[in-house]
Amino acid sequence: xxxxxxxxxxxxxxxxxxxxxxxxxxxxxxxxxxxxxxxxxxxxxxxxxxxxxxxxxxxxxxxxxxxxxxxxxxxxxxxxxxxxxxxxxxxxxxxxxxxxxxxxxxxxxxxxxxxxxxxxxxxxxxxxxxxxxxxxxxxxxxxxxxxxxxxxxxxxxxxxxxxxxxxxxxxxxxxxxxxxxxxxxxxxxxxxxxxxxxxxxxxxxxxxxxxxxxxxxxxxxxxxxxxxxxxxxxxxxxxxxxxxxxxxxxxxxxxxxxxxxxxxxxxxxxxxxxxxxxxxxxxxxxxxxxxxxxxxxxxxxxxxxxxxxxxxxxxxxxxxxxxxxxxxxxxxxxxxxxxxxxxxxx
Amino acid sequence: xxxxxxxxxxxxxxxxxxxxxxxxxxxxxxxxxxxxxxxxxxxxxxxxxxxxxxxxxxxxxxxxxxxxxxxxxxxxxxxxxxxxxxxxxxxxxxxxxxxxxxxxxxxxxxxxxxxxxxxxxxxxxxxxxxxxxxxxxxxxxxxxxxxxxxxxxxxxxxxxxxxxxxxxxxxxxxxxxxxxxxxxxxxxxxxxxxxxxxxxxxxxxxxxxxxxxxxxxxxxxxxxxxxxxxxxxxxxxxxxxxxxxxxxxxxxxxxxxxxxxxxxxxxxxxxxxxxxxxxxxxxxxxxxxxxxxxxxxxxxxxxxxxxxxxxxxxxxxxxxxxxxxxxxxxxxxxxxxxxxxxxxxx
Ligand SMILES: CC(C)[C@H](C(=O)O)[C@@H](O)C(=O)O
Ligand SMILES: CC(C)[C@H](C(=O)O)[C@@H](O)C(=O)O
Numbered sequence: 001x002x003x004x005x006x007x008x009x010x011x012x013x014x015x016x017x018x019x020x021x022x023x024x025x026x027x028x029x030x031x032x033x034x035x036x037x038x039x040x041x042x043x044x045x046x047x048x049x050x051x052x053x054x055x056x057x058x059x060x061x062x063x064x065x066x067x068x069x070x071x072x073x074x075x076x077x078x079x080x081x082x083x084x085x086x087x088x089x090x091x092x093x094x095x096x097x098x099x100x101x102x103x104x105x106x107x108x109x110x111x112x113x114x115x116x117x118x119x120x121x122x123x124x125x126x127x128x129x130x131x132x133x134x135x136x137x138x139x140x141x142x143x144x145x146x147x148x149x150x151x152x153x154x155x156x157x158x159x160x161x162x163x164x165x166x167x168x169x170x171x172x173x174x175x176x177x178x179x180x181x182x183x184x185x186x187x188x189x190x191x192x193x194x195x196x197x198x199x200x201x202x203x204x205x206x207x208x209x210x211x212x213x214x215x216x217x218x219x220x221x222x223x224x225x226x227x228x229x230x231x232x233x234x235x236x237x238x239x240x241x242x243x244x245x246x247x248x249x250x251x252x253x254x255x256x257x258x259x260x261x262x263x264x265x266x267x268x269x270x271x272x273x274x275x276x277x278x279x280x281x282x283x284x285x286x287x288x289x290x291x292x293x294x295x296x297x298x299x300x301x302x303x304x305x306x307x308x309x310x311x312x313x314x315x316x317x318x319x320x321x322x323x324x325x326x327x328x329x330x331x332x333x334x335x336x337x338x339x340x341x342x343x344x345x346x
Numbered sequence: 347x348x349x350x351x352x353x354x355x356x357x358x359x360x361x362x363x364x365x366x367x368x369x370x371x372x373x374x375x376x377x378x379x380x381x382x383x384x385x386x387x388x389x390x391x392x393x394x395x396x397x398x399x400x401x402x403x404x405x406x407x408x409x410x411x412x413x414x415x416x417x418x419x420x421x422x423x424x425x426x427x428x429x430x431x432x433x434x435x436x437x438x439x440x441x442x443x444x445x446x447x448x449x450x451x452x453x454x455x456x457x458x459x460x461x462x463x464x465x466x467x468x469x470x471x472x473x474x475x476x477x478x479x480x481x482x483x484x485x486x487x488x489x490x491x492x493x494x495x496x497x498x499x500x501x502x503x504x505x506x507x508x509x510x511x512x513x514x515x516x517x518x519x520x521x522x523x524x525x526x527x528x529x530x531x532x533x534x535x536x537x538x539x540x541x542x543x544x545x546x547x548x549x550x551x552x553x554x555x556x557x558x559x560x561x562x563x564x565x566x567x568x569x570x571x572x573x574x575x576x577x578x579x580x581x582x583x584x585x586x587x588x589x590x591x592x593x594x595x596x597x598x599x600x601x602x603x604x605x606x607x608x609x610x611x612x613x614x615x616x617x618x619x620x621x622x623x624x625x626x627x628x629x630x631x632x633x634x635x636x637x638x639x640x641x642x643x644x645x646x647x648x649x650x651x652x653x654x655x656x657x658x659x660x661x662x663x664x665x666x667x668x669x670x671x672x673x674x675x676x677x678x679x680x681x682x683x684x685x686x687x688x689x690x691x692x
Contacts, residue, residue, distance in 0.1 A: 083537040115572045117463040134536060141538045145545065149505035151538040159495035190480060191429040192487045192497040219593035226461045226572060226597050244590060247565035251572050
């Protein structure tokens with residue numbers, strides 16, 4: 001725990017600006033007086049790309065390395081071809097800064113809407129691998145645009161990459177009361193990657209006899225997410241399955257307006273990056289309708305990562321209290337931010 | 347429409363035997379007197395593999411070609427290493443018989459349980475590509491079992507393969523009252539395959555101006571499956587995304603006890619294969635707890651494919667009526683089969 005935080009801020013596109021502003025507001029309110037908070041905003045995203053054609057120039061990538069952490073709003077705009085900003089900015093950061101633990105907690109807070117009947121108890125964490133799998137950009141297209149086109153996508157998986165994230169997941173499971181870890185993959189079809197994941201999962205598991213383990217195919221896992229989500233404690237899975245599962249998890253725990261995430265480099269070699277799971281929602285940008293809670297909860301994950309556990313808990317408690325008092329009355333992005341800032345300061 | 351049906355039956359593993367028996371019972375009851383039904387049972391699955399080490403020998407693959415259709419129960423047993431029967435039998439059949447349309451209807455019948463609050467109206471069909479994508483078995487493992495292992499999985503996609511399944515999906519959408527087709531992929535990350543899918547989807551769409559189209563990333567699609575499933579009519583998607591989405595679809599429409607599927611070769615060059623979406627459920631095999639409805643509905647898909655539309659509808663109506671009268675009292679696999687057979691016999 002440092003006595004200063006040098007934070008990079010990438011508001012990005014759409015509602016990114018608005019929600020990040022609330023995240024920073026709550027951060028300023030929760031930090032002890034003697035912690036110096038410095039922020040530098042980076043102008044990256046759709047507008048920058050339209051202006052200069054750049055997504056993430058080397059100079060800015062270098063500069064970002066000097067920060068303690070990165071807070072990111074949202075990336076993506078319909079005016080930019082699909083994939084340009086995702087690959088050129090968001091995934092470039094995750095890969096360049098070796099964010100191999102993509103941490104996504106899912107919790108159904110009291111008094112929040114869930115599409116699930118019976119309001120099951122939901123409180124699990126997905127540890128999504130962040131630097132391998134089908135996300136490596138490996139692949140290509142031959143005879144593009146012709147009737148003879150062949151397009152490939154190569155999922156690249158290494159024992160090195162799988163073992164470190166599996167180990168991280170066991171550590172997290174061991175530290176939780178229920179101590180249960182579920183591996184999700186599709187090893188009956190993706191036999192090469194799937195068997196490697198399973199073998200490493202079993203091998204590392206022998207070092208954690210206190211952790212109960214389980215394996216599910218990804219298709220079966222989606223069933224349990226809606227029929228029996230209470231069975232999950234910690235889930236470890238590959239990059240693409242984690243992407244899919246965490247959106248579904250967000251949907252059953254009150255929506256992506258509440259889902260936080262951390263792109264973590266546990267070694268500290270590079271700054272970790274915190275962002276809401278939701279996208280830039282261009283349809284509601286500027287309307288004040290965006291819920292900044294996911295960003296605020298991402299700030300809590302950031303504080304925990306930087307060693308400010310007490311402040312992280314204060315934010316999470318404030319969010320729980322705020323959600324408990326919601327009665328359906330509309331509150332703007334700004335007002336929700338104000339309310340949370342007041343609570344954490346209190 | 348032929349006046350005889352020469353059916354191959356692969357009961358397979360676990361509850362496969364039990365549910366297939368009910369499917370055949372209902373089939374026999376619904377067919378007109380003058381249609382000659384011949385069946386030949388194939389002993390394939392876990393027991394065969396344990397006995398002989400074979401999954402699907404060439405002789406049997408050849409023999410299967412001579413049938414009008416295949417009815418399959420379920421494949422898979424914990425005593426067989428994951429992937430052996432899936433790749434060596436089930437996927438081998440789908441690939442050898444070029445089952446490029448994996449058809450999976452999802453409908454929430456009245457009086458059936460759904461984990462979703464508010465019981466939305468659900469009635470959509472997933473057209474899952476069945477012969478390409480990450481299911482091709484392309485890939486490998488280097489330095490297997492060592493800390494330096496690298497495992498790859500290659501998703502192979504061709505314009506040929508994508509266009510034919512996309513066209514099939516447009517045809518199905520055009521024939522339905524709502525005429526809406528949604529493409530699901532992840533073209534912001536899997537840019538090579540994703541852009542090819544999207545381009546072909548748009549190109550073929552110009553031939554179907556009456557069909558409204560939509561695109562969703564797979565992660566977002568899972569959200570809508572639980573928050574707004576009524577928005578879907580026909581969905582077309584790749585092999586792996588289709589696998590995941592159809593289990594989730596089954597979960598929200600009463601469970602995999604009801605989900606039917608057809609592995610269809612629309613050209614008729616090879617027999618199509620019909621199977622419940624559920625697995626072999628070894629935990630309940632032999633207990634009479636398996637619901638044969640998914641298999642019976644798969645028989646309806648088979649009859650429709652073979653030109654027996656009236657009989658297909660009769661089965662679907664019988665299932666709807668049976669479900670409407672369920673009151674939670676336990677009925678064995680056999681009794682449900684009897685009830686459905688009695689209904690279709692009229
Ligand atoms: C925007 C996209 C590239 C990203 C992903 O697929 O990882 C998003 O869906 C997420 O989950 O953070
Ligand atoms: C058993 C498995 C190979 C299969 C698949 O992944 O296609 C199953 O999950 C299905 O959906 O039919």
